[in-house]
Amino acid sequence: MALRAVSALTWGLGGPGVGPLRSGTFLRCATQHRLEKMPSSIGFPEASRRPFSSHRILVDVDQSHGVATMKLKNPPVNSLSLELLTEFVISWEKLENDKSCRGVILTSNSPKIFSAGLDITDMYGKNAAHYAEFWKAVQEVWLKLYTSNMVVIAAINGSSPAGGCLMSLASDYRIMADNPKYTIGLNETLLGIVAPFWFKDNLVNTIGNRASEHALQRGLLFPPADALKIGLVDQIVPEDKVQSTALSVMSEWLKIPDHARQLTKTMMRKPTADRLLKQREADIQNFVSFISKDSIQKSLHMYLKFLKEREK
Numbered sequence: 489m490a491l492r493a494v495s496a497l498t499w500g501l502g503g504p505g506v507g508p509l510r511s512g513t514f515l516r517c518a519t520q521h522r523l524e525k526m527p528s529s530i531g532f533p534e535a536s537r538r539p540f541s542s543h544r545i546l547v548d549v550d551q552s553h554g555v556a557t558m559k560l561k562n563p564p565v566n567s568l569s570l571e572l573l574t575e576f577v578i579s580w581e582k583l584e585n586d587k588s589c590r591g592v593i594l595t596s597n598s599p600k601i602f603s604a605g606l607d608i609t610d611m612y613g614k615n616a617a618h619y620a621e622f623w624k625a626v627q628e629v630w631l632k633l634y635t636s637n638m639v640v641i642a643a644i645n646g647s648s649p650a651g652g653c654l655m656s657l658a659s660d661y662r663i664m665a666d667n668p669k670y671t672i673g674l675n676e677t678l679l680g681i682v683a684p685f686w687f688k689d690n691l692v693n694t695i696g697n698r699a700s701e702h703a704l705q706r707g708l709l710f711p712p713a714d715a716l717k718i719g720l721v722d723q724i725v726p727e728d729k730v731q732s733t734a735l736s737v738m739s740e741w742l743k744i745p746d747h748a749r750q751l752t753k754t755m756m757r758k759p760t761a762d763r764l765l766k767q768r769e770a771d772i773q774n775f776v777s778f779i780s781k782d783s784i785q786k787s788l789h790m791y792l793k794f795l796k797e798r799e800k
């Protein structure tokens with residue numbers, strides 16, 4: 489198997505806004521329309537579309553089908569900066585509160601990069617208060633995605649290292665562009681940092697313990713075909729078919745009655761989400777003390793330098 493490395497939300501019933509069972513879920517589900525036919529592109533009729541956006545997040549809601557497409561837009565590499573993460577949470581809550589929205593396709597506005605992962609400049613050369621705020625936002629985005637009532641499909645239209653991979657892992661289904669130049673994986677060790685336990689839990693739940701041990705220790709980044717083999721993604725398709733495949737997969741998922749799917753998702757994911765929720769503050773403090781260490785700051789500095797100076 490060809491492996492490539494770069495060389496060198498609150499759970500709990502009734503929790504504010506993010507609980508897996510929003511009030512009214514059962515009633516709404518009972519009368520919900522089934523999706524019989526989905527358009528093959530995002531060319532929805534104007535009347536049924538409700539786009540909204542912020543600086544770094546573009547959202548297009550197709551109200552007649554109950555599906556939103558959310559695009560990350562943070563050039564040049566869609567890094568997950570504090571600003572992007574904050575805007576993500578605001579947009580996500582808007583969708584969670586939109587009764588017509590049953591599914592979200594998460595993708596990137598950039599043609600080659602889904603997301604370069606957490607913004608390293610938010611973890612380098614800042615003060616403890618900044619690190620704490622940043623990490624809380626990272627936790628929040630993961631909790632929102634992982635525990636969402638909505639069907640979440642990641643349309644991975646480019647490279648997806650580290651935090652980018654985590655966002656995909658938190659989705660219900662992953663479709664990746666079949667381009668061997670793109671890679672996906674949790675490569676934290678290559679930066680001299682350690683994936684926190686909840687990144688690891690999400691990976692283990694997806695690809696199993698042995699494959700996770702191997703991938704995490706070596707910081708492996710997998711090309712699409714290998715990612716498919718180990719179950720890191722569910723489907724690979726030609727680059728120009730990622731969005732249309734996501735829409736048709738979404739239509740299949742939305743044929744399942746919401747209440748049954750949501751309760752099943754809760755049953756599967758609650759223990760993992762609860763593990764973070766129970767020690768959220770301690771996890772923030774761990775992150776702050778880890779990332780503030782001179783040795784870790786030095787590793788991040790070297791990695792940023794490597795990224796800037798490497799041959800393209």
Ligand SMILES: CCCCCCCC/C=C\C/C=C/C(=O)SCCNC(=O)CCNC(=O)[C@H](O)C(C)(C)COP(=O)(O)OP(=O)(O)OC[C@H]1O[C@@H](n2cnc3c(N)ncnc32)[C@H](O)[C@@H]1OP(=O)(O)O
Binds near residue numbers: 679684
């Ligand atoms: C004991 C337990 C304690 C627990 C504590 C927990 C600690 C855990 C902490 C954090 C977890 C971290 C998660 C992460 O997500 S870290 C980020 C990892 N990401 C990467 O390694 C990806 C790096 N980037 C790339 O590989 C490439 O940029 C690319 C493949 C995404 C795109 O390649 P290309 O199109 O060639 O673009 P460039 O490389 O030229 O990049 C352009 C520009 O962007 C800068 N940049 C790239 N990635 C990032 C990033 N993640 N953050 C900030 N900036 C980034 C790059 O440096 C270039 O900058 P420029 O030269 O100034 O233009």
